[in-house]
Amino acid sequence: MKKSFGNRLAALFKSKKQYDDSFFENLEDLLIEGDLGAVEALHISEKFQNLCKKRRFTDIEALNTLKVELSQYVKSYYPVIDKNTLNIILVLGVNGVGKTTSIAKLASMYLAEGYSVVMSAADTFRAAASDQLQLHADRVGCRIVKQNPGSDPGSVIYDTITSALAKKEQLILADTAGRMHTKENLLKELQKIDKIISNRIPAANYTKILVIDSTTGQNGVRQVEMFNSAIGVDAILLTKYDSASKGGSIIQIGKNLHIPISFIGTGETYKDISIFNKDEFLNTLLGIE
Numbered sequence: 001m002k003k004s005f006g007n008r009l010a011a012l013f014k015s016k017k018q019y020d021d022s023f024f025e026n027l028e029d030l031l032i033e034g035d036l037g038a039v040e041a042l043h044i045s046e047k048f049q050n051l052c053k054k055r056r057f058t059d060i061e062a063l064n065t066l067k068v069e070l071s072q073y074v075k076s077y078y079p080v081i082d083k084n085t086l087n088i089i090l091v092l093g094v095n096g097v098g099k100t101t102s103i104a105k106l107a108s109m110y111l112a113e114g115y116s117v118v119m120s121a122a123d124t125f126r127a128a129a130s131d132q133l134q135l136h137a138d139r140v141g142c143r144i145v146k147q148n149p150g151s152d153p154g155s156v157i158y159d160t161i162t163s164a165l166a167k168k169e170q171l172i173l174a175d176t177a178g179r180m181h182t183k184e185n186l187l188k189e190l191q192k193i194d195k196i197i198s199n200r201i202p203a204a205n206y207t208k209i210l211v212i213d214s215t216t217g218q219n220g221v222r223q224v225e226m227f228n229s230a231i232g233v234d235a236i237l238l239t240k241y242d243s244a245s246k247g248g249s250i251i252q253i254g255k256n257l258h259i260p261i262s263f264i265g266t267g268e269t270y271k272d273i274s275i276f277n278k279d280e281f282l283n284t285l286l287g288i289e
């Protein structure tokens, strides 16, 4: 399932008899289906058409040309954790995208690298959210700061920073709510949290990561726009890349919003996370072996 877009793209190149109008129409349709967006699909298809006028391509060359074209839009970003001070990763995203699970995966990863990590349960809106995070914290062996459901998320973050500074811990992973009574409420709350963090943690040690579910396609692009205009997004964590995902929306996000990708989630267990590898990602997307 995962490679269906890439496989279909490769099949299109392999099955073509000639690079004619119908080939480029099919290419454009496939790029749209792959969540690259209508504008980008047309742009790439036209660019490719011009290249094909100049010389004949083999199938492999054609896919690699497409890869170079897409490659300029995709950037990777690995949050720098300064061992000598307190860092914070604020994890954002709409409900159900995989924020809490990703925090557990990141905690497990950074703990294994030897960092001292604390989770901050700043999703106080959903009643069971802090219990869910507590369960993960227990499983991966991580300290957690939480308050009662319904309490102020800004205050949870503030408490976490205070105790982490006192304990000389290196990394806070902060969970946030994915839903509130209204979208405006949610964004306002996140702006408050952002202010509290910015007042106490230098910008160089503060990373805002937006979690995007790769199966949501075009919707993901809109989510990035929304969070980015509300509080600014430093990087994206793409979840559920193990499911029937196409991942093409990443191209649009990179091209239009210039936001890099930091991690990819590929399953429900703690080890199912990897640092974003641009080359691997594009090879999978395009079905290049």
Ligand SMILES: Nc1nc2c(ncn2[C@@H]2O[C@H](COP(=O)(O)OP(=O)(O)OP(=O)(O)O)[C@@H](O)[C@H]2O)c(=O)[nH]1
Residues within 6 Å of the ligand: 093, 094, 095, 096, 097, 098, 099, 100, 101, 102, 123, 126, 129, 177, 178, 179, 238, 239, 240, 241, 242, 243, 264, 265, 266, 267, 268, 272
């Ligand atoms: N297959 C797969 N499932 C994932 C991945 N990441 C998260 N999930 C699943 O997605 C579901 C939602 O994950 P949560 O971590 O609770 O999502 P959330 O964003 O915290 O949700 P809310 O707190 O309700 O906003 C869970 O069933 C997770 O196991 C992934 O990379 N792959």
Ligand SMILES: [Mg+2]
Residues within 6 Å of the ligand: 099, 100, 101, 123, 129, 175
């Ligand atoms: Mg959650």
